[in-house]
Amino acid sequence: MIDRRIFLGSAGAAALLSFARVPAVAAGMQSTTAAGADLRALMDHIYHDIVLADPELRTSLGLDTGEGAWAKSKLQDRSAQALARDRAKVRAAYARLQAIDRDALAGPERIDYDTVAQLYGTVTSGYDQFDYGTFSWPEPYSVSQLGGTYNAIPDFLASQHRIETREDADAYLARLADFAVQADNENARLRGEYAMGVIPPDFVVARTIALIGNLTAVPAAQSGMVTSLAMRAKAKGIPGDWAARAATILDKQVYPALARQADLFRSIQARAPHDAGVWRLPEGEAYYAYALRYATTTGMGAEEIHRLGLDQMADLSARADAVLKAEGLTRGTVAQRIRALGTDPRFLYPDSDAGREILLADLNRQLAAMQQRLPDWFGRLPRAGVEIKRIPPETEAGAPGGYYQSPALDGSRPGAYYINLRDTAELPKWSLPTLTYHESLPGHHLQIALSQESAGIHPLRRLSSYSVYTEGWGLYAEQLADEMGVYEQDPFGKIGYLQSFMFRAARLVVDTGLHHKRWSREQGIRYMAETMGDAETTIATEVERYCVWPGQATSYKVGQTQWSALREQARSRLGDRFDIKGFHDTALAAGAVPLTVLDQVIDDWVKARTA
Structure with a gap:
């Protein structure tokens, strides 16, 4: 997952390039229409007056020097009054956007318009309905x-x-x-x-x-x-x-x-x-519907998402069963066999400082090996590097298993993949490669760093606000690693990959189970334990996460499903003209967008190649 600090309190996430280093209108994107000029001016305003008004975000992006030095000694204002001011800014910006004639915009400008409209439309609908849970993403x-x-x-x-x-x-x-x-x-x-x-x-x-x-x-x-x-x-x-x-x-x-x-x-x-x-909670069912709209950028309802999770769990369990049987593991359910692997001493790191150092060294070797494969699959690669770090021990007890932090924009800090080492028994060796690929390369770091370094889109659009895009990409990156052949000599690593996908499919079931079907915490833990084989301590932490971040966990598998579907649709339409590097470069160059916009980006790419 992505470090939650990059989610801007009033309107989504930002992982943005310095406005001082990038013109307000990117090169080659000057508008020739009044509507386009109005859109550019509005996006400039949002970038300056809403996004960069957060002093913590400025520091995270390396923009708290020079004219941004005012931010260095401040934290984000978390008062009710500041929240009301932020809401008013977003409402005013959305009203300005709605006054712009979308039909008068050129193709790339429509992508800008639709991307901002989806986010601000969803956010303001939350403001209209709820007096709680709209300080950042839907977090009640x-x-x-x-x-x-x-x-x-x-x-x-x-x-x-x-x-x-x-x-x-x-x-x-x-x-x-x-x-x-x-x-x-x-x-x-x-x-x-x-x-x-x-x-x-x-x-x-x-x-x-x-x-x-x-x-x-x-x-x-x-x-x-x-x-x-x-x-x-x-x-x-x-x-x-x-x-x-x-x-x-x-x-x-x-x-x-x-x-x-x-x-x-x-x-x-x-x-x-x-x-x-x-x-x-007050208007709780409507709040969950809002959370799903925010998380998936689709109109998918809770029942549809629940069914998608059940169907994918069945398919993934069958695939895992086949690999386990090929390794001679035939007794018990898939979950029982995976659970046994999770306690097999040959796959466990010592729960000591030395063991943690060995674990981190192994992750760095996996990352270096992946870097060698990337040029065959991507035309553009990020300039910024990525480091693997431990989540600070003082916060690891309640933290997720891993998260990504974007690089500073001035080059002073590389990207970072933080991993939770509170208990090495929760991290069997076969489970770690796919997590590394998700959080670093070809996952979050590749996607977010490329977005930050892109000169072809407005700074506001170098965002990480769409979890369904970014987390969907992270999970798609796990799939891509398998397609690259990283598990050809590592069947247990393949089990880790399949279990990761099972985990995300189970999230669809449990998140909707908790908030739509009114499951208890214990029901959620039991479902995941019976279907996945994870340690109960890990499962409990995850289920409790879904309780306080409703909908967010659904974005991973919904997003990955759409990424894979768009690729296969493009491959089917283009046949021999399909180019995996072109697909990846085109989709990533768009920056983080709603799924409907990503669909349009890929459709335009396919049409251009068939013209």
Whole structure:
């Protein structure tokens, strides 16, 4: 998955190139019509005044210097007032878009129009319907085991706030103090949510209290938020007692604000229901329909998605069964045999620092081998590199198995694939190659870095906002790795690939089961355990993720299914003229788009090759 910080609070995700380095209208795309000029002006406005208004996003993209230096000492404003201002900006921008005559636009401009219209149309429909859960993607609870300031800011400060000068270190301290302010802003929003009856399930409440407690239990002087600043300032030769100053802010401001947040969670613990789905929230069924529209960019309903998951699980289980039997594994269900492989000592890394180092070295070898295969499948490859890193131990307990973080746009930081090493028993060797291909190459890094480096589209469109495109691509990249032949001498790696696909198909079933069919958390865990063979600790974390991020997990398999379908349709229409490099380059050059727009991009490419 993609690091959730790249999702802009008011309107989606951004992984964008510096506006200073790319003209407002990309070369060769100057509009000759009034409608086109209006669209360009609107996109410039959205980029400057909405997207780049988020100071954390500016830092993530390396745009917090020069004219963007104001952002370096600030965090995103998480207050209800700021949310209302963001909503007003998005509504006004969408109204401007609707006033533009789409029929007067040229072909590429229509792609721009349709892409922005789909996102802003969906987002504003959420604003119209719901008084909760529209701060970022459809995320009904402002704070949970996976979301909130306590979760995001420590890692953000350690991994993205650069320390090169005394001013940078001072800005770090200012952000640390702002951490307390934003936690209290969240606390105010939480009180409003709880008054509306938007209360997380009891297991989410308990997990979140524990995670906040883990953070504040560390003495301030030993906190990573303090030691990170002190070590980096020392490495740059910046004099000053940075550790003492940071520890004081943490002790006197941040920890008390987080304690207030934990107290808020404890205050609702007795009222928290065990029901896992959003159906029980105000307008809950409509909220889930909104979440599915946002996640899939389609009109697919919950029942259709549920059936797609069941059908694909049946097919994938049959394929896995054939590979397992070929390796002499014939006894028990597919899930039982895969579960046995998951505990086979020959596939496990030692659960130690040394074992984790060996694991990371193996992943880097897999990544290097994949890089050698890419030129046969892609005409364009990204200039930015990608590193493999461990998710920080202080946040790994509630974090997903892995995620991708895009490169800084100024070249100061490569892309990163973060992997969760909380328990190496959750990561048998045969399961890791496909995860690496999903998160790095040819998956998220290839797609997102190419988008960032593309000079042919407006900066606003170098986005990662469409999970169904980006996560669909990540899963399609796993399929592509198999088609490249990486598992020809690695049948157990092939099992890992098939199980990964089974996992994403199971998500379709469980996400819709929880939020549409009113399954319990335990039903979701049981279904995945019986069909996949994963460790129950991993499954529980995943199911709890779906409870707080409704719909998002459906984007992977819906997106991959469409990527594969579009490729095969193009191959069928073009016959011998089909070119896999051309297909990939064309689809990726468009940037992240809704599935309907991707369909049009590929249709235009096919027509051009048959003209």
